[in-house]
Amino acid sequence: MNKQLTDITVSDTGFVFNPSTGQTFLLNKTGLFLVKLLQSGVSVKKFPACLEKEYHIQQKEAREDIREFLSLMRDMGFKVEDI
Amino acid sequence: MNLPDFCVGVTGLNMTDSPAPGVAVMRCIKEGFKNRFTGIGFGYDSMDAGLYERQFFKHVYLLPYPSEGPENLLERILTIHKKTPMDVIIPTLDAELFNFISIRKDLQKEGIMTFYPTKEQYEMCAKIKLHVLGEKADILIPKTSVEKELKKLSAGIENIGFPLMVKGIYYDAYLAYSYDEVYRFTRKIVSRWGMPVILQKYIRGVELDVAALGDGEGGCIGYVPMRKLIITDKGKGWAAVTINDQKISALVSRFFSATKWQGPAELELIKEEGSDNYYLIEINNRFPAWIYLSKAAGINLPYLTVLMARGETVEKNQPYKIGVVYNRGTCDLVFDMKQLEIMNMEGELHYE
Secondary structure (H helix, E strand, O other), X not given: OOHHHHHOEEOOOOEEEOOOOOOEEXXXXXXXXXXXXXXXXXXXXXXXXXXXXXXXXXXXXXXXXXXXXXXXXXXXXXXXXXX | OOOOOEEEEEEOXXXXXXXXXXXXXXXXXXXXXXXXXXEEEEEXXXXXXXXXXXXXXXXXXXXXXXXXXXXXXXXXXXXXXXXXXXXXXXXXXXXXXXXXXXXXXXXXXXXXXXXXXXXXXXXXXXXXXXXXXXXXXXXXXXXXXXXXXXXXXXXXXXHHOOOEEEEOOOXXXXXXXXXXXXXXXXXXXXXXXXXXXXXXXXXXXXXXXXXXXXXXXXOEEEEEEEEXXXXXOOOOEXXXXXXOOHHHHHHHHHHHHHHOOEEEEEEEEEEEOOOOOEEXXXXXXXXXXXXXXHHHOOOOHHHHHHHHHOXXXXXXXXXXXXXXXXXXOOOOOOXXXXXXXXXXXXXXXXXX
């Protein structure tokens, strides 16, 4: 389990607070869904299928968006795998 | 039985865009005592806004400027003490602490208790000696060069490299990218504070700050680390949030263990961008102006300082709440010209 991700506080509104760095940021509905998957320890490889199931997005289309989202998370200092 | 109020004096009452900590310190102490408490404020200029904060102070007095030396300070405090007996005094300004350290025993003889750093600790944390402390406590300090003569400035610049910070011995710090800027900032600093100036490697990263209270035996009574959320053009934190970072915790612990620090301290840190390195930029022998955040986060460090000065037993390593935010606001204090006149002519005001 990624401790960095389990330590952050995520509210249902999408407001995120990282208690170790003091950073705050806002997530949209999809971002919030993905962060909750990361916190639950779901492998990023399964993200396209999860998005398809939840939002009926084609997996091929979802893959690019997920890649971009994970890259943003890395820019913010989170150690997350690439898809 | 009608016991007298417990009386605490606090210095440092200017409330400009780089405010002194005095009013925030007194706000914490007053809320700690709840009742049977009298606050006394000490300013240096009749326009120090905190002198007119009657919600926190019952009596306010002007002190002689630090440059007038410890004897004049003692004489003034003892004169005030006869009129308004004090139990504890807490200095909050860098420039006055040496004088307060010099008169500590005289104050104690008169029944005024204190809890601030020793002369050795004061000297240990001087900007020009920070690297020695860094080695002792295993804390990273940015590469530093202390310049006592203007003619040797260029050698110092070459040693540090750009960009670098140009700092005065007490106050002022400027970021310089060129020789021209270093010389310009040096002239500005020297005209206000004199030599030496300090050249320090600029560390790019996240600005963090810690307010803490040492027990004088190597332990920490409590500390509150924060990340700055808004920084003014003077480099001052204007908003911040309390955080929980294990590396800061370890650093604070090493600091107290190495220095056996007594009293308040502020540790200014930078977490370097792109690395996991934490650099100690500066130590102040006092609480920061944002100290009310400590009270809001559950550790009233100024109030605990008063208890330590009284010789009470205080629990160590007290916890604090994470995610408490402060965002500084300003307000205009309005008062009658008569009060300004009294402050200028008599150097004291009494509110009831």
